[in-house]
Amino acid sequence: MTHLRHGRPHRIHGWGLVKAPGARFAQRRYMRLIHYTLTVFDGPDEDTDLVLCEQILVGAQVSSVNRRREIVIRFPNDRLTVQLRTEKEYQAWDRAFRDGSRVADNYYKLVPSRKLGAGAFSSVFFGFDSDDGDHVAIKVVDKTRCSRAELVFAESEARMMAYVRHPFIVQCRDIFDAPHAMHVVMEYMSGSTLEQRMLARPPAERPFSETIAATVMARILSSLAYLEAERICHRDVKPENILLSTTQNDDLWPTSARLSDFGLAAFIDTDFDLTDIVGTPNYVAPEVISRDELNNERVGYGSPVDAWAVGILLFWMLTGGKLPFDGPDSGAIFKAVRAAELDLEVAPWPSISSGAKSLLKGLLHPNPRIRLRSTAARMHPWLLCAQEVHSATHHAHAYTNSHQRGMVLGVKKRVRAAVRAIMAYNLFLQLVNKQVIREQETVRSERLRKHGIAKKASLGEKMQRAPERAPAGADGLGYNVGLFPSFVPKRRARAGPLSSSQKKESNVSSGFSTTGSDHSRSLPTRVSGESGSSAGSLTRGGEKQVSIDRSSVGSKSSTKSGSWGFKLRGRGTDKGS
Structure with a gap:
């Protein structure tokens, strides 16, 4: 019966901690479940022990608490609580209670107007699965109209159909047992x-x-x-x-x-x-x-x-x-x-x-x-x-009929093949066009490089090459507080040669010695002077370090401008005026 879609009838019995309807405390009782009928006994002898309660599970709500291995069965006016000792017993009883409370109407829809067959105490109706819409045949056995022997035959048939499973036998999909009727859901043969x-x-x-x-x-x-x-x-x-x-x-x-x-x-x-x-x-x-x-x-x-x-x-x-x-x-x-x-x-x-x-x-x-x-x-x-x-x-x-019908199946296959061929051809054209464009770009770049023509940078390339936003005070290095340089640096103005005493005094005051091996190291300095003054002052960090006599500057520089001054703006990016 494992192939039934929505559970199966059970026959199970055993001990459990039961709190019956109306009882104040839970007590250890012996339970027996046959399909949908749960009977609670005072002991394991079902013939002599006292029957404490008997409940019909059809339509009841079953819930469980895994942590405590507890099962709660809620009836319209009362409820019953069962607590099991081991995990294996808990899983078996929980499944049995849930299958015993099933109702056929929750899973299948019966069509009363389409009766497929009828017997002395049963009728077969057309129906469909509520989940996937599959067509089924539902046999309804009216227990109020059949004798005890006929009921035994009906239950035996349901149990047998639920047991067998073969491709050449009509399959049973589900069995729902209730006090007044039994529903056997079978495969629909059209x-x-x-x-x-x-x-x-x-x-x-x-x-x-x-x-x-x-x-x-x-x-x-x-x-x-x-x-x-x-x-x-x-x-x-x-x-x-x-x-x-x-x-x-x-x-x-x-x-x-x-x-x-x-x-x-x-x-x-x-x-x-x-x-x-x-x-x-x-x-x-x-x-x-x-x-x-x-x-x-x-x-x-x-x-x-x-x-x-x-x-x-x-x-x-x-x-x-x-x-x-x-x-x-x-x-x-x-x-x-x-x-x-x-x-x-x-x-x-x-x-x-x-x-x-x-x-x-x-x-x-x-x-x-x-x-x-x-x-x-x-x-x-x-x-x-x-x-x-x-x-x-x-x-x-089948071959003759296919030709007589215009080879319908062959036409469908050919249409599908043609559609797939068109899709593949369009994809091929897209790939070819991309390759052609790629090759054209390569040839163009080779020609430009061969003739020495720089390729014009796009905005995206400029953004990739652009430095990050300059930190505060970066304008002293020749940049605005933006993304791009604010000017194109000019050639640095050369000053006249200094005397040996001036060079020595300048090196000593700046903290560097010209006799060292690292001549390329330089420190940003600033030379400031007034326009009409005869001498400028070289400052570092706002302190006056050395005075430069205007007359010591070369004549070529002095004759070019009557009064001049310049500022050194870090690492060869100075600007003359």
Whole structure:
């Protein structure tokens, strides 16, 4: 049942610290949960111990506190608290309580106007999943209208469908159990049953071809082989319980056949465990209705009865609805079944292949120990050859239909390929254009460099080369308080040669010696002088260090300007006036 989408019914029991509705304190109690009914006992003996409370979990709100391993179940008028001892017990009970409180309406929407089928105490409706919108078939079992035995069969069918999982069996998606009704959510088969498919044909065309019969048989035998391996006996294989789905190509309907209806299915340990007479009379095997000649007791049966029913199904498909053992009433039918006389000399059997007859005789052998089992029957040569013929016929027919329909699938593929080709071509053009532009830029830059023409810098390049904002006082170094230099520096004005005494005095006052090895090191200085004065003063740090006589400056500099003065502005960026 692990494949059910929204939980499953549980059967769990054990000890827990329970605070029942109306109790003041929590006490150690024994709990038992069956599907949706929680019963709290005074002790572990369910037959003799006192029942303290019994609650229906359907629709209740379940919350949990992981830190304390506590589960709180809130009912409309009260609540129940359960505290578990270990983490494993807490996880198991929390899951069981949550699954027991589920309601089908919270997960699926049922359409009452679309009834797919009806029985004595159940009805099947069309519905869809509230999460993803998938179509489903919802079987509603009305518990108020069925007897105790019928309810046991309904619960057994739900439990069996939740257990099996095979591609050729109608799958059960969810089970919701409640006091008044049980909802079994199954896979929706959009087609009809195998019986309705045959009856929809004209009487002359009702017999199925061997390829169609072999395709259906292969799928049903595969599902029965799976059930036999799981030790399950279906006991109700017939055309009404084989469902079909609609396909785009109507010739492929045999490939959609699936087995359904597990109302009579039962688990077995051996091939002689079952003794009750159940099933449809025309499809019942001889051992089901036989008795032992010595003690007049019923003979047990098992999985071989399903192989017998599949043999009846094969006879029914190849003859267009006829049955090998039939009569006016169930007594006459059972008599013909016990005799098991199979007549294959009448029409249409002379025109049917020997392989089909061989398989039919193996499946309808009256002795269950000699009868062909489902596991071996699915490997019969006739089934394999017929399926290969059907596959080849299907491919040829599909090829012909594709041409007759204008090759719709081929046109779609070609359109998709053309769209992808156009997209790839546009991308290719973009890449080519980028490469051409890149090559043109390279050729242009080479030409400019060859002719000695500097490439004009763009604004972005200027911004990248521009220094950061100058700090305070940077105008003394020749920059404005901005991003770019405020002027183009001119050549530094040369002063006249100094006398040896002046040089020595200047070096001593400035703190440097001309005899040292580092002559390139200089300190920013400023020479200030008045316009009409005969001597200027060389200052450093605002203090007067040395006086320069105007007459000691070279004549070339003095004759160029009658009265002059200059300021040294740091590192060769002075400006003369």
